[in-house]
Amino acid sequence: xxxxxxxxxxxxxxxxxxxxxxxxxxxxxxxxxxxxxxxxxxxxxxxxxxxxxxxxxxxxxxxxxxxxxxxxxxxxxxxxxxxxxxxxxxxxxxxxxxxxxxxxxxxxxxxxxxxxxxxxxxxxxxxxxxxxxxxxxxxxxxxxxxxxxxxxxxxxxxxxxxxxxxxxxxxxxxxxxxxxxxxxxxxxxxxxxxxxxxxxxxxxxxxxxxxxxxxxxxxxxxxxxxxxxxxxxxxxxxxx
Numbered sequence: 512x513x514x515x516x517x518x519x520x521x522x523x524x525x526x527x528x529x530x531x532x533x534x535x536x537x538x539x540x541x542x543x544x545x546x547x548x549x550x551x552x553x554x555x556x557x558x559x560x561x562x563x564x565x566x567x568x569x570x571x572x573x574x575x576x577x578x579x580x581x582x583x584x585x586x587x588x589x590x591x592x593x594x595x596x597x598x599x600x601x602x603x604x605x606x607x608x609x610x611x612x613x614x615x616x617x618x619x620x621x622x623x624x625x626x627x628x629x630x631x632x633x634x635x636x637x638x639x640x641x642x643x644x645x646x647x648x649x650x651x652x653x654x655x656x657x658x659x660x661x662x663x664x665x666x667x668x669x670x671x672x673x674x675x676x677x678x679x680x681x682x683x684x685x686x687x688x689x690x691x692x693x694x695x696x697x698x699x700x701x702x703x704x705x706x707x708x709x710x711x712x713x714x715x716x717x718x719x720x721x722x723x724x725x726x727x728x729x730x731x732x733x734x735x736x737x738x739x740x741x742x743x744x745x746x747x748x749x750x751x
Contacts, residue, residue, distance in 0.1 A: 514547060514548055514549035515547075515548050515549065515722075515725075515726060516548070516549045516550075516551055517543050517548045517549070517550055517551070517566045517567065517718070517721055517722065517725065518551045518553060518562065518564055518565050518566045518567070519536060519539055519540065519550055519551065519552045519553070519566065519567045519568075519569065520553050520555055520562060520565045520567070520568045520569070521533075521536055521552060521553070521554050521555065521569055521570070522555055522568060522569070522570035522585075522604075522608060523555065523556055523557070523570060523571075523573075523577075523581045523584075523585075523608070524554050524556065524571070525556050526556075526557075526573050526577035526580045526581050527570055527571045527572060527573035527577055527578075527581065527607050527608050528571040528572075528573070529571075529572060529573055529574065529577070530571065530572045530605075530606065530660065530703040531703065531704075531705050532569075532570075532571025532572060532605050532606075532703060532705055532706075533571070533705070534704075534705025534706075534707065534708055535569050535571070535603060535605070535705050535706055535707040535714075536552055536569055537705075537708075538705070538707035538708050538711070538714050539567060539569070539707065539714055539717065539718065540552065542711065542714050542715065542718060542734065543718055545732070545734055546718065546722075546731060546732055546734075547732070548718075548722065553565075557580065557581055557583075557584035558584065561588055561591060565595065565600065566600070566601075566721040566722075566724065566725055567600070567601050567602070567603075567717055567718070567721045568592070568595070568600060568601075568602040568603075569602070569603045569604075569605075570602075570603070570604045570605065570608035571605050571606065571607070571608060572605050572606030572607040572608070572660075572661075572703065573606075573607040573608075574607075575618055575624070577607060578607050578610070578611055578616065578624050579624065581611075582611070582624055582625065585611055585626075585627060586625060586627060589627030589628070589629070590627075592612075592627060592629055593627065593628075593629050596629055596694065596695055596696070596697050597695070598724075599695055599696050599720065599724060600696065600721075600724065601696040601697075601698075601716070601717040601720040601721050601724075602696065602697040602698065603698050603700075603706075603707075603713070603717060604697070604698070604699045604700075605699075605700055605701070605702070605703065605706060606660075606661055606700075606701055606703065608699075609630075609632075609665070609691070609692070609699035609700060609701065610624075610626065610632075610634040610663055610665060611624065611626045611627065612626060612627060612629045612630045612632075612697070612699055613626045613628070613629075613630045613631070613632035613633060613634060613665065613692075613699075614626050614628050614631070614632065614633050614668075615633060615634070616634040616635075616636070616663055617633075617634070617635045617636060618636045619636040619638075619662070629694065629697065630670075630671055630692050630694055630697065630699055631667065631668030631669065631670030631671045631692075631694070632665050632666065632667055632668060632671060632692050632699070633665070633666050633668070634663040634664065634665040634666075635663065635664055635666075636662050636663050636664075637662055637663070637664050637685075638662075639662070639685065640660070640661070640662045641659055641660075641661055641662070641664070641680075641681035641682075641685070641701075642659060642660045642661075643658070643659065643680060643750075643751040644656075644657075644658055644679070644680065644746065644749045644750070644751055645657055645658065645659045645677065645679060645680030645681070645682065645690070645701075645702060646677075646678045646679040646680065646747060647674070647675035647676060647677050647678060647680070647682065647690045647691075647702075648675055648676050648678055649674060649675040649676075651712075651716070652675070652710065652712045652713055652716070653712065654678075654743070654747070655674070655675050655690070655700075655702065655706075655710050655713070656702075656704070656709050656710065656743050656746050656747055657700075657701075657702025657703055657704040657706050657709065657710070658702065658703045658704045659680060659681060659682070659701045659702060659703070660703065661701050664683065664684035664685065664686075665683040665684060665692075665701075666683065666684060666686075666687075667683065667687075667689060667692055670694065671692040671693060671694050672692070672693050672694075673689035673690065673691060673692060673693070674689075674690055674691025674692060674693050674698060674699070674700055675689075675690045675691060676688055676689060676690070677689065677690050679751060680751065682701065683701065690702070696717075696720050698713070698717075704746075708739060708742065709739060709742045709743050709746060710739075710743075711734070711736050711739050715731065715734075719731065
């Protein structure tokens, strides 16, 4: 019997993948394989045809120039992404694409990069760069550990909830000790690292939702996460 397929769509890997965020895709692939599924990774870059069937969508970070390159195309597919979000498609957007899933990003040159408005957030470039190891706490996922590197500061609207509260680091901004944003099964975050290898609970959440959406149920098998736990332990002791 052939394995059940789960399709992972990578948004704009050519322009929005400068901080090693491909590790999130690799983690999803491996954990899906361990659970007995067949992961299929599809890249989407400007001008490509958007796949008909998508189970998980991931996107990474990029410079302002990368955001400008993809802006028009992202606005073109924005309504479709919103439709998928309303159908509870799990998504993980990191840094630059987290910002562009919001209403807008205003750069240091006072240029407004319009977002798709899927997330009720606004981002403003500031002179201070928020960079370093970060530890946050989430009700659903426990401690979330990563590395942040961004000058944009993001502020949440009423249409989203924070992914986590900050224990060490900055997070969304220097004002409210929040990190990331959630809407339905869409997660936005500033955490690189990559995020998912050190935070398998989030990876498993995305996988569980994707499998239930497609096949109706998910019976997860235990996974030996000793390496991930060790990585988390070491990362949590690193200086800011």
